[in-house]
Amino acid sequence: MRLTFLLGEVGNGIRRNASMIISVVLVSMVSLFFLGAGLLAQREVSTAKGFWYDKVQVSIFFCTSQSTDVQSCADGAATQAQQDQVKSQLDSMKPLVEHVYYETSQQAYDRFKSQFRGSPYLSDVSPAAMPSSYRVKLSDPSKYNEVVASFEGQQGVEAVSDQSNVLSTFFKLLHVISVGAVALAVVMVICAILLITTTIRQVAYTRRRQVSIMRLVGASATVIYLPFVIEILLATVVGAALAVGLLWALVHYGVEGLFHSSGSSTGDLVSMIGTADVWDFAPWLFAGAVVIALATAWITLRRYLRV
Structure with a gap:
């Protein structure tokens, strides 16, 4: 054709x-x-x-003087020894724990002020109310549960959170x-x-x-x-x-x-x-x-x- x-x-x-x-x-x-x-x-x-997931961090928040309602915070604010114990445990979890960043209460308060600078409740929050914390960067973010389970309920630790729940x-x-x-x-x-x-x-x-x-x-x-x-x-x-x-x-x-x-x-x-x-x-x-x-x-x- x-x-x-x-x-x-x-x-x-x-x-x-x-x-x-x-x-x-x-x-x-x-x-x-x-x-x-x-x-x-x-x-x-x-x-x-x-x-x-490459940016997932696990945050370990320490007790403050205002968090006595949590069982692990019954003794009040976390002591330096309790914070050092957490740091030692994190160091022992390498290579899963890639980096550990420490944020003081004042740094947490400054970041809070920057993020919520227009909030009318900002004046009700003091640096003492903001917990210090360790921000943990993992080499394998899918294994965040291992870190969370290791520190939940530990004395001096108010809460352990990870960003994966929101994600x-x-x-x-x-x-x-x-x-x-x-x-x-x-x-x-x-x-x-x-x-x-x-x-x-x-x-x-x-x-x-x-x-x-x-x-x-x-x-x-x-x-x-x-x-x-x-x-x-x-x-x-x-x-x-x-x-x-x-x-x-x-x-x-x-x-x-x-x-x-x-x-x-x-x-x-x-x-x-x-x-x-x-x-x-x-x-x-x-x-x-x-x-x-x-x-x-x-x-x-x-x-x-x-x-």
Whole structure:
């Protein structure tokens, strides 16, 4: 079959069924957009985990004169001997304990004033109410439980906290969003397959005379099927290109625009996905579009267009 004839058939088919082809483009775009958004959300979860877990610290807060309601603080403020005992235990936990930072009550109070300088309750807080603490940097943040269990309830220790509890809630939220996006993408892909099937049946019906003539002159099944397949393939590829473009705009003007804008320090505090991640997933989205188009078109044609 000559290429000019094939291209002419494809062009005529697109013109005759423009509304159906546009529908396939739009449904493909939406389904692949949500699929890409779900994949990007999953990558953000992994990226954020790697970024934040490296910064997880375990904080060991010592008793103050005002924390006598805690059993381990029944004797009042932690003594120097109790603090030295904690430091000795931390030193014995190397290499898990990578660094230990000591924060005095005055340093804790200064940091509190800086963070809550607009609070009306600032005047009610004194340096004596702020506990001194050890901030522990771990070489393997996933093993924070070992440090927490070693010091909870120890005399002179008011509380042991880690940042992973807050982070786990954040990661669960991101995971739910990503799973929801992928689930919606699956629904939209099913809709795209159904629409492609309907489109092919409609197009085949409108060209039934042309197909009959091609049968009479001895055209093979491949020659008859090919224009239909190319039309659907072009529509889904265009939909994939639009989906990638939307994802790029979302990440570039949304994520990067908000978190990596010039003069903003927010981008230094969080680790976010970028447009490079969109390009990483783009080939897979195009490949998915091609597979869906070819498989759906060929199966539908073999079922509804007997040659």
